[in-house]
Amino acid sequence: HAKATGGSRHCFYSPAMKEDARTRLTLRRELQIAIDQEQLFVLFQPKVDCSSGQPEVSGFEALVRWQHPEKGLISPGIFIPTAEENGQISDIDRWVMEQVLEQLGEWVQRYQDRVMPVSVNVSASLFSRAHFAETLLEMLENAAVPAHLIELEVTEHVAMAGFHRTLETMQKLKSMGVSLAIDDFGTGHSNLAYLREFPVNRLKIDIAFVKGIELDAKKQGLVQAITDMAKSLSMDVIAEGVETDAEREFLQSVGCTCYQGYLFYRPMAAADIDLLLKRDGGQAGVMHEK
Ligand code: C2E
Ligand code: MG
Ligand code: MG
Numbered sequence: 001h002a003k004a005t006g007g008s009r010h011c012f013y014s015p016a017m018k019e020d021a022r023t024r025l026t027l028r029r030e031l032q033i034a035i036d037q038e039q040l041f042v043l044f045q046p047k048v049d050c051s052s053g054q055p056e057v058s059g060f061e062a063l064v065r066w067q068h069p070e071k072g073l074i075s076p077g078i079f080i081p082t083a084e085e086n087g088q089i090s091d092i093d094r095w096v097m098e099q100v101l102e103q104l105g106e107w108v109q110r111y112q113d114r115v116m117p118v119s120v121n122v123s124a125s126l127f128s129r130a131h132f133a134e135t136l137l138e139m140l141e142n143a144a145v146p147a148h149l150i151e152l153e154v155t156e157h158v159a160m161a162g163f164h165r166t167l168e169t170m171q172k173l174k175s176m177g178v179s180l181a182i183d184d185f186g187t188g189h190s191n192l193a194y195l196r197e198f199p200v201n202r203l204k205i206d207i208a209f210v211k212g213i214e215l216d217a218k219k220q221g222l223v224q225a226i227t228d229m230a231k232s233l234s235m236d237v238i239a240e241g242v243e244t245d246a247e248r249e250f251l252q253s254v255g256c257t258c259y260q261g262y263l264f265y266r267p268m269a270a271a272d273i274d275l276l277l278k279r280d281g282g283q284a285g286v287m288h289e290k
């Protein structure tokens, strides 16, 4: 769009751009219907910890999906950016959080201390909203879910916007017992001085640095640096998008022992997570989405 063209301040609408604007308007309208009529649903992707040598499930990431009545399944890569532009993202994020809390409430009743934390992606507009932490606390209390079962994933962009306000929100969340992760780490502009001050529990190494890491010296250097930095900041580190044994082996050799990726598990329905939680110890087998 106009912002991406850089130099020119004028924006001449071509037929293609009009089409694009219309498409976005349709998407916006349909997304509102999706929110109202519950066409959205949440999948959970297990994360594994291999530090003991054996893969053990250590938690899940909640990932939203949209079952469109005519267009079928739409991935968040398509509708989240639009929702971020038009302000619908906060409604989606809040809806996802409610679903996750409801699910966690059930799991707490069913599995007590075998329940594992769920991380939820939070967009800039929700995270930076006044009283975000207080609102979340209220939601946790209403759902009778202990705060340590929720981890929030924010991107570098969210974390680095406005130091004092962000720090204040993060400190409130920390005092509540909610964990924080920086998502897609390495793709944005992290201010390392900020990062040092923030009470962040985990860095998630973006899939871009993981894909084919065994063949790429630059990716190797970056992942090594991120892993070492996380250690020196007393943060955990997890690699996203691990698909092959070669990637996993290389990550392990630089000290990154927690993974999220198709090599272990795909995003799954809550009912499939139930089967995992029922199994004692949560030992991960290789399990693929149908
Ligand atoms: P993300 O938060 O970085 O989530 C990880 C993405 O990587 C997910 O894509 C997941 O399905 C995918 N993934 C996991 N393992 C692998 C793998 O081994 N290979 C490959 N190629 N991909 C893998 P998904 O579910 O399509 O979500 C895309 C993005 O949409 C997310 O990236 C996140 O930024 C956003 N998103 C998803 N759900 C929500 C939500 O509820 N709220 C907000 N604000 N954003 C969300
Ligand atoms: Mg995420
Ligand atoms: Mg990510």
Ligand code: MG
Binding pocket: 183, 184
């Ligand atoms: Mg992402």
